[in-house]
Amino acid sequence: MNLWLSAVLWDEKLSGAMEQKELLKIVKENNLSGLEVRPYWKEDPIKEATELYELGAAMGIEFSYACNDAIIGDSLEKSQRGFAGIRKSIEIGKILGSKVIRVNIGLNTDWSLV
Secondary structure, eight states, X not given: OOOEEEGGGGHHHHTTTOOGGGHHHXXXXXXXXXXXXXXXXXXXXXXXXXXXXXXXXXXXXXXXXXXXXXXXXXXXXXXXXXXXXXXXXXXXXXXXXXXXEEEEEESSOOGGGO
């Protein structure tokens, strides 16, 4: 069994000054296998994801990525924006070497329309 740490547990701190790379130490100290990264990027997601991957790979840590975009929006425009965000998230996931990308099926969706 592999146990992973999710960045969402540090939502308040990561929404502030904390960077996700600080979680790598926690993963290692607790003998966890991986880190579920979330879109808590400070400036450049591609640069930060690359740095995170390089640091984590050197420590033997695996990554998954959980994006905040939804597949089904309550309008065509929102769904299209969601798919565009997911495409960006897939690119970030590739940089992280992630085998898994977690997406949301829908946010604030009126399921009576489905």
